[in-house]
Amino acid sequence: MDRELRSIFVFILFGFSIGGLWFFISGRKKDREEKRRRGAKYWSYAGIVIGTTLLATLGGMYWFVFCLLLSVGAIVEVGKTIFKLSGTVRIPVVMAVLLIFPLFCGSGFFFSNRVLVFTYLSVAVFDAFSQLTGQSLGRTKMAPQISPNKTWEGFAGGFFFSTLFGIFFFWSGEKSLLEVFFLSFGVAILGLSGDLIASWLKRKANIKDYSDLLPGHGGILDRFDSLIFTLAVFSLFRIVEFFYTKL
Numbered sequence: 356m357d358r359e360l361r362s363i364f365v366f367i368l369f370g371f372s373i374g375g376l377w378f379f380i381s382g383r384k385k386d387r388e389e390k391r392r393r394g395a396k397y398w399s400y401a402g403i404v405i406g407t408t409l410l411a412t413l414g415g416m417y418w419f420v421f422c423l424l425l426s427v428g429a430i431v432e433v434g435k436t437i438f439k440l441s442g443t444v445r446i447p448v449v450m451a452v453l454l455i456f457p458l459f460c461g462s463g464f465f466f467s468n469r470v471l472v473f474t475y476l477s478v479a480v481f482d483a484f485s486q487l488t489g490q491s492l493g494r495t496k497m498a499p500q501i502s503p504n505k506t507w508e509g510f511a512g513g514f515f516f517s518t519l520f521g522i523f524f525f526w527s528g529e530k531s532l533l534e535v536f537f538l539s540f541g542v543a544i545l546g547l548s549g550d551l552i553a554s555w556l557k558r559k560a561n562i563k564d565y566s567d568l569l570p571g572h573g574g575i576l577d578r579f580d581s582l583i584f585t586l587a588v589f590s591l592f593r594i595v596e597f598f599y600t601k602l
Contacts, residue, residue, distance in 0.1 A: 488512025549584025
């Protein structure tokens, strides 16, 4: 596992080197304030990815406390939007909160540390490269009324690179290429769904970001919406699987 973890952190450093180069090239003509803003976003994101990966690696109570703190912060953010929503929207949002966050907090008990690391990094790779690909090649809007910047080209790019990450992660051959493909596709669909749901809620509440807690990223839900939703759904599947096998 130690050798595998070293490989994962080498992958992360390589990814941020590529991302840093892209940020430098694409930001050469930006003004000083925009360069400062982009730099803050880049370095804070690097810290978030490395820190979250380390916590997923440690697992156990470290991961549980991390998920609990994220959930409390996210619930506070959602709570601020509740009173800006109509009654027909408010009820399903409250029900979703009561379901999703306990499932997310329980993810460390349902899955091994390795699965947590894979899931988080798959989501992170998908998020990062769907944004980079969408900004560079995006033409076809996916859901302009909910998230105007989302494109099908960005989704394809994010899925492609998250699949490459899956191949790298399971290099030992424990998963076939077909299994990696479907795992990566599942993470991409769930990550995108979490992102779109969070964006839809912001639209309904008429806000740009959930908060300004994370420099350059907004609030907890602005950064962790995809991970929270993905792990919550995975946890739900695990519970259903457990009871199904008991029948």
